[in-house]
Amino acid sequence: MxxxxxxxxxxxxxxxxxxxxxxxxxxxxxxxxxxxxxxxxxxxxxxxxxxxxxxxxxxxxxxxxxxxxxxxxxxxxxxxxxxxxxxxxxxxxxxxxxxxxxxxxxxxxxxxxxxxxxxxxxxxxxxxxxxxxxxxxxxxxxxxxxxxxxxxxxxxxxxxxxxxxxxxxxxxxxxxxxxxxxxxxxxxxxxxxxxxxxxxxxxxxxxxxxxxxxxxxxxxxxxxxxxxxxxxxxxxxVDVDALRAEAALADAPHLTALRAGLGGRALVMSVERLDYSKGLRQRFAAYERFLAEQPDWHRRVEYLQIAPPSRSDVEAYQAIRRELEGEAGRINGRFAELDWTPLRYLNRSFPRRQLMPLYAAAQVGLVTPLRDGMNLVAKEYAAAQNPEDPGVLVLSQFAGAARELDAALLVNPHDEAGMAMALKQALGMAVEERRERHAAMLRVMRHNSLxxxxxxxxxxxxxxxxxxxxxx
Structure with a gap:
């Protein structure tokens, strides 16, 4: 050959x-x-x-x-x-x-x-x-x-x-x-x-x-x-089985530290490169709206946004980094308590073997790019979930992955109110519905594998x- x-x-x-x-x-x-x-x-x-x-x-x-x-x-x-x-x-x-x-x-x-x-x-x-x-x-x-x-x-x-x-x-x-x-x-x-x-x-x-x-x-x-x-x-x-195996490493030190910091709170998680096409500003705004409209969730949920910097010598990327740092500080200043930081914003990258257990620990995967060819984060998040108690994927309708993972909660990333409502729906979703949605996504991902x-x-x-x- x-x-x-x-x-x-x-x-x-x-x-x-x-x-x-x-x-x-x-x-x-x-x-x-x-x-x-x-x-x-x-x-x-x-x-x-x-x-x-x-x-x-x-x-x-x-x-x-x-x-x-x-x-x-x-x-x-x-x-x-x-x-x-x-x-x-x-x-x-x-x-x-x-x-x-x-x-x-x-x-x-x-x-x-x-x-x-x-x-x-x-x-x-x-x-x-x-x-x-x-x-x-x-x-x-x-x-x-x-x-x-x-x-x-x-x-x-x-x-x-x-x-x-x-x-x-x-x-x-x-x-x-x-x-x-x-x-x-x-x-x-x-x-x-x-x-x-x-x-x-x-x-x-x-x-x-x-x-x-x-x-x-x-x-x-x-x-x-x-x-x-x-x-x-x-x-x-993606390789569904390999990602699930990595996600099952529940004794990972960083995961232990995360769980201790959460103190039983639900985790909403996103991992995206720091890029204007990923809809990070709109995502922050939707989470802020969710907190404003759902006071019952205060102190019960945290949002972890991992956004590794890229093309840091390009002005447009420098600008979005400054904007998001400001927005993260403002949202925390508005809602945080002495024992609760509602939004954690990290500008660094993590190896996949560390990310998979974090995905598995998140009740919600928030993946809402303004436009994306595919977005493998959405597939990685779904693959990492425990089939018996899976989290919920909230996914932009403008990601290529939405053509396959239509069992996710599909949202318009320009619709701040719609994304806030999807967060509420995801956090309150019964385990039976979560299992059905997750099983449907796994079937598609196993067929359209790497x-x-x-x-x-x-x-x-x-x-x-x-x-x-x-x-x-």
Whole structure:
């Protein structure tokens, strides 16, 4: 069988037990550990611009190599200019907000788009030296929309697929990016593009029809920009049994400390990266409203929000951190008692093995992003629960996970009153209803597992010809 080569913006930590960067890292590393392969990406380190001449790969900076079991990891540094233009600039200043429907937070600089294309080409040139003609290349996420174009420019005819972990917006939103046509032309150099939901896949196809004179054939093949490509829906999953086993470690020291601090109070828990797309401000407001409207719950409930900082050198992320710190202090100042802190707000990350017992101890999992491709926290929370006495998942209708976990309490994250009422319903829900809802979610998660996500995408990619036929 041909070798699997994974490419992503960042490569996950290789030490067992370390916290990973999110759903992409957890899902990809688990997948590669199962089958073995090669993983290539940015090291997370930058070097001075003078080290690398403009438009050069600098032969003195070959990729670093490491091993993690059956996985070979190759990482490369970026120059400070590349980091600013590619990562801080177009990827996270333009693409991330736009693809999450936050166009008011998006900016565009042609220089940054050129930096995005430059880094995608640099990745392609490094990768071309590592792959063989039979390798299947599986790229991940919005950072690498131009990777296939770079590889094709170098003459590679390998099967190349991209899985988009975040949402794909409607054409009217995507076209607010001034270079949308150039971006989509490059994206169509992939042979297979996978999405989390059918709505995301449909939005992509709608753009090609409306803006690129493309067409969709009866077999699902899309034709645009002189290329034929396939698309599919591959909802990423979790390993239910492994997460439940980690959650059952009830003697974990941090869990003992948490239970002692709670003193028998109910726990509402959220874990999200510190990001404006996650709806943290709206979540805090809903919890404050719940406390204001439900005085009987005072001193009987605590809300633990874990929000690891990310992209801390980007102003929008600095602003949301300052805002949330202020809101947490204000809410506690309004409701706290000498022996009760209603809201605990932690700006740090925890390894998954520590989070799972905390999830299991929480009566409510509050997962309410404004928009999300999937949101694996929702699935991890549900998997961690004791089936005999499970907690209740309160989930945003705009998370991809809501398409599968419709047995959760689905809420509109813009509806402060609705979320407050959902908190009340979740905290007061009878055990019989909790068991029924939880069992329904487990059935779906066992079907759409991490293994199925991996096997379906890679299997579909392997079945394609080594180069999908051009339409002329």
């Amino acid at each position: 041909s070798r699997l080569v994974v490419v992503s913006n960042r490569v996950a930590p290789i030490n067992e037990g370390e916290a990973t960067a999110g759903g992409l890292a957890a899902g990809v590393m688990d997948a590669l550990r199962h089958s073995g392969g090669l993983w290539f990406g940015w090291s997370g380190q930058t070097v001075p611009d003078a080290v690398v001449p403009p438009d050069s790969l600098a032969p003195g900076l070959p990729p670093a190599v490491a091993r993690s079991g059956p996985v070979t990891l190759y990482t490369t540094d970026l120059t400070q200019r590349d980091y600013n233009d590619y990562y801080r600039g177009f990827a996270n200043g333009t693409l991330w907000p736009t693809l999450h429907y936050q166009t008011g937070l998006a900016r565009f600089e042609r220089r940054e788009f050129e930096g995005y294309r430059r880094v995608n080409r640099h990745f392609a040139r490094h990768l071309a030296a590592l792959v063989t003609p039979g390798d299947v290349i599986w790229a991940h996420d919005y950072h690498l929309m131009g990777l296939a174009a770079g590889l094709r420019e170098l003459g590679l005819r390998n099967r190349i697929g991209l899985f988009l972990h975040i949402p794909f917006p409607a054409p009217a939103v995507l076209t607010t990016i001034p270079v949308h046509a150039e971006l989509m032309r490059a994206l169509c150099q992939y042979d297979l593009i996978g999405f989390q939901t059918e709505a995301d896949r449909r939005a992509f196809a709608d753009y090609l029809r409306q803006e690129a004179e493309g067409q969709e054939l009866p077999d699902g093949t899309l034709q645009a920009f002189g290329r034929s490509l396939r698309t599919g829906v591959y909802p990423i999953g 293994e199925r996500w991996r096997d379906r995408f890679v299997g579909d990619l392997r079945q394609l010809p080594s180069l999908v036929a051009s339409t002329g």
